[in-house]
Amino acid sequence: MTEPKNPPKAKTAITLPQEVLDQLKEREAAGQIASVSGHIQSLLQREQESTEVDAVLSRLFPGDRPGPEHEEWAAKALGITGGTEQSSAA
Secondary structure (H helix, E strand, O other): OOOOOOOOOOOOOOOOOHHHHHHHHHHHHHOOOOOOHHHHHHHHHOOOOHHHHHHHHHOOOOOOOOHHHHHHHHHHHHHHOOOOOOOOOO
């Protein structure tokens, strides 16, 4: 089943600290983000995708996250060379 390219949209109101809203509006005015609502939608989409990836990783590696050997294999498989050492905040 394929998802519609432009799913229907609905409006809602959210409450943000004034300084956060001001920063978002400044970024919008500077052209760094297309719109405040679009930016929030993008962040929510990324959060959902991250949750889905975490679920897959949990199924593939029950109990533990992938270790350094898995990360090294993935880096080689993806053709990533050098600078593959990243801190894992997860």
